Amino acid sequence: MAAPCSDRILLDDWHIVADRAVLTEGRPFASRLLGVDLEVTRHGDDADVVCITGGAPVRSQQLYGYIWACLGTPARDIVHLPEAFEDDRHTVTGGSIAVKVSGLRAVENFLDMGHFPFVHTGWLGDEPHTEVQPYNVEITEADEILATDCKFFQPVASPTAKGGMMVDYIYKVIRPYTVALYKSNPLQPGRLDSITLFVQPVDEENCIAHPFLCYIKEGIDEPTIRWFMQLIFAQDKPILENQVPKRLPLDPRAETPIRADAVSVTYRRWLRERAVTYGAIPAAA
């Protein structure tokens, strides 16, 4: 757990280290990224990030209401979310929550529809509607994992839902610790609300989930969006914290998938092929 991160793909990428909303002017906020202790301090519209050991400044910037940091040399920009720039959407930080498990486990849980009836009973699923119908998984030209044609019956799919509905989902793994879902808006069925889960790898067995929501404004306000997001995520939290082992095993024989896990199987293979080891139990050579 104390081993430093050596995955260039993570060190040279941007990660969230704080939601701007929780920062108090001039008062350092303790954060931790890839095992490195940081302090984040807001000064007016700006914020700086320093490494606690030695006090060296860390490269940082702000986007989507968050403070981001890169411990290495950025090899790419922060993930671009086109829907975050559409005027008729609320763009809301959903409330960052610390979870005592590897962030890779949190990503995988976010991709899983099979747990809806059991963990989100009465909201995102209920019995006997437990079947996960077959869906498609592909790796895109942008090197993202895309799961399409996902459908699930949900009693309360969203705060604006008026009763149960069959909901269409699209899932996208954008980076090793970043995953998004797009689901039907109950009032404008042709359009999709999005939730992007930016997971901050605190260390190999701890993470912070930063859900960022882009919801069509019609019929909903920001406190309600946050209420629903936290309601759902806090149901996942104890399940995640009881997963054993806390890191994600990448060996295909380590855990037994079923057909509904097709996207998880792809995710684990994708991580293996991109040499992501931080937060994982690597496959035996």
Next chain:
Amino acid sequence: MITLYDYELSGNCYKLRLLMSMLGVKYKAVPVDFYPGREHKSEWFLAINPLGQLPVIEDDGLILRDAQAILVYLAARYDPSKKWYPVDDPKMLGEIGQWLAFADGITSTSSAARLHDGLFYDFDVDAARAGAHRLFRILDEHLWFGEQEGREWICSAPHPTVADIACFPYIMLSEEGGIPRQDYSAIRRWCDRVKRIDGFVVMSGVFPASPARAA
């Protein structure tokens, strides 16, 4: 109708939702953006509760803060059986008052540890955990001796009271603050009994008891 200023992840708000569900009292919940919006410290909310704390209810012109005080009010007003808060039984009211204060102690220890671990509150988490274990040990012994005497609930009534509801949430959520309950078997059995009270509802992080009562 009762208005509850509510935050989903608050155990103190949950205990009011729980009692109102058990009493069959209808209410309207107004979600307050406690986190990360800190709406409980906003001007409009401080006008309702200058302490800047949840929960608060409004009922029939009365604005009332403090979870334990609200439990007392709701039971005294809306429970015709007078079981949840037996207003005519001084000894029982004394017992209940004692355990409502104990519930405040659970909030300042177990809930504080949970806020530290999950939502980044700057608390002394070791002190909070140690304090919670001390209280859990005391309650566990109290419940264990009660079981030997045929008493199933915190107070010496043959039915649950608001004291049980006041203590329940932050005990159930203690694992989120790094406070395991393996060592408190009487507390665990009592938690299952609370979960089987008619009208029991969950909150995020609290799961229902299995449907069948153990043989």
